[in-house]
Amino acid sequence: MTWLGDPILLALALGIPALVTLAIAGVGRWPDLREASTLLGAVLLFGVVMTLLAHVLGGARPELHLATVAPGLTLALKVDPLGMLFAAVAATLWIVNSLYSIGYMRGNDEPRQTIFYACFAIAISATMGLAFSGNLFTLFVFYEILSLSTYPLVTHKQTPAAMRAGRVYLLTLIGASMVLLLPAIVWTGLVAGTLDFHTGGILSGKLGNGAMALLFALFVFGAAKAAVMPLHRWLPAAMVAPTPVSALLHAVAVVKAGVFTILKVSVSVFGIETLQTSGASEWLVYVAGFTIVAASIVALRADDLKRRLAYSTIGQLSYIVLAAALASPVAVIGAGLHIAAHAVSKITLFFAAGSVYTAEHVTKVSQMDGIGRRMPWTMGAFAIGALSMIGLPPTAGFLGKWFILDAATGARDWFAVGVIVVSTVLNAAYFLPILTRAFLRPANGPRQEAPWPMVVALTATAAGTVLLFLFPGVPFGLASMIMGG
Structure with missing residues (x-):
């Protein structure tokens, strides 16, 4: 794929799982085609991400502007080493998780398998967008898409226990992101004058030590996917879902999105040196x-x-x-x-x-x-x-x-x-x-x-x-x- 430009590769990283979702919906009545579409999409995404990985290791930092929503609010992608690491993990594990899912879903005669595979693909697309976010606004958008796309997976069995777990899941993750993470992003934008990620941070000298610690707390607890106590109960509650979903939640995407967000904010919003000197x-x-x-x-x-x-x-x-x-x-x-x-x-x-x-x-x-x-x-x-x-x-x-x-x-x-x-x-x-x-x-x-x-x-x-x-x-x-x- 070396003949493809980096912006095209970035578009494909988001687009391939999205197209897989449409393919799964179209051939859902034929299980073999549905599962072949999932595996093919996973392999193609792996190829795209590995190509981007080679470019990043070589010093490239690919970028892609997706849309301007409003002045100062842009959906933009930019690949950096941390995002590349997250994306490479998710893309690699989508292949083995897809293979495992075929055996599990068939072996346990699980219902609604087409919806399962479609939502899984949407979640992977959101993960790619999150990993390659160029600013806090883009990260927030894909963070929320990931929460919404995994809700049907958590409630897959549609039993009373599954529906209760789904309510806890959405209430905790969406609630924390709207009440804590979004205000943290708005506060950052007002103080720093930008939402773009920069190595070394964008907040140095912009806030006092106490305010810096408070803002950092909003980010940490707002990213409730990281399951820092006391915002952790959604995770054991979600174990009512099929095992491939548990694997998605724990290994491939969801919880990694939480710790990725905290680490990304630490490095590219606050800056490690600022965190050290402020004690935030x-x-x-x-x-x-x-x-x-x-x-x-x-x-x-x-x-x-x-x-x-x-x-x-x-x-x-x-x-x-x-x-x-x-x-x-x-x-x-x-x-x-x-x-x-x-x-x-x-x-x-x-x-x-x-x-x-x-x-x-x-x-x-x-x-x-x-x-x-x-x-x-x-x-x-x-x-x-x-x-x-x-x-x-x-x-x-x-x-x-x-x-x-x-x-x-x-x-x-x-x-x-x-x-x-x-x-x-x-x-x-x-x-x-x-x-x-x-x-x-x-x-x-x-x-x-x-x-x-x-x-x-x-x-x-x-x-x-x-x-x-x-x-x-x-x-x-x-x-x-x-x-x-």
């Missing part, structure tokens, strides 16, 4: 630390497997938020690496959970005795994802944690250091018992696995979790470039 992010170290430890304790007590994984996600996301709060170049590198590591590791864990449900109809940790012997591929992949969440080499989760710990130690922030150490122990305490149950207790049934597309997908992401540790060049390169724009 110091309070967030304690909020993120509390979220990490509290979520880990809840996960430790959860018997429902998806609930345990949901609270694991809440804790893991706040590692990225903690890194933003530490406000140093090393911490930013750690945050970027953890975005990629958590994505590939957590999608592996949810894939495995869905496979166990599909093959064995098991949803509780207490029911998993011997299941590793009956489903060795599935639980072997789960083990790799779990080790990554704990932060053990040779898995990707080690890398981000190492850099964040290094940043906390360098800043002599012993609270942050303690949080990372304690939470690592807690992570081991709620993951390792699953593995001992699965592999060390007797099996009570024949050996069987979930449908092959599911097994192929989770094997691929488990392998990716290890390969990302062994060959971290691309995510590390992008993470290292974030501070330079």
Whole structure:
């Protein structure tokens, strides 16, 4: 695709998933064509994003003006290293999630599959727009589209529990963005005179330290997709959705949109140096630390497997938020690496959970005795994802944690250091018992696995979790470039 110009590539990054949505709607009555459209679109998007990645690594910063809505309000795209990292993760995982979805949706005879695949594609398009946003207005627009497009996925089963979860989902995410995030954006525009992103920030010298901290708080809690406590309950509530949706929420798009927004605002609205000198992010170290430890304790007590994984996600996301709060170049590198590591590791864990449900109809940790012997591929992949969440080499989760710990130690922030150490122990305490149950207790049934597309997908992401540790060049390169724009 080198013959395509960068603006065309940016348009295709948004347009391909949107066209896939139309194709899915058109061929929805023919499942094979519908799923082929999804897979083809995912592969094409991957090609476009990888081409953009090569350009960004080479120093290019592609831009595309979409529309001027009003004076000072433009929909504009601009690719920078942080956005490129987010987009590359989402585009890569859309392929394996699509393959997994085929096995899961068919294996469980799920209803409304056409709507499922269509909304998924819209969510991916919104994710691309969010990742490549050139200003706060564009980010807000695509942030809201992502919330609205994933609501039908959360309520997919249309049971009373699913509809309640959907109400919590929309009330929390849309409510926080309208009441907190939008005022933060308006305030920023009034003070800075621009909504454009600039490396180093646009607020230096524009506000006092107290006002700077308040504005930062509006952004952090307004981006409720990051699930910083107390705005976290939507995430475990949304676990009533099918497992591929859980994977979308936890790994591919939704929660990553939250932490991406916080990290983007830290680097390109406030600026790391401004956060350091003003002390505007110091309070967030304690909020993120509390979220990490509290979520880990809840996960430790959860018997429902998806609930345990949901609270694991809440804790893991706040590692990225903690890194933003530490406000140093090393911490930013750690945050970027953890975005990629958590994505590939957590999608592996949810894939495995869905496979166990599909093959064995098991949803509780207490029911998993011997299941590793009956489903060795599935639980072997789960083990790799779990080790990554704990932060053990040779898995990707080690890398981000190492850099964040290094940043906390360098800043002599012993609270942050303690949080990372304690939470690592807690992570081991709620993951390792699953593995001992699965592999060390007797099996009570024949050996069987979930449908092959599911097994192929989770094997691929488990392998990716290890390969990302062994060959971290691309995510590390992008993470290292974030501070330079």
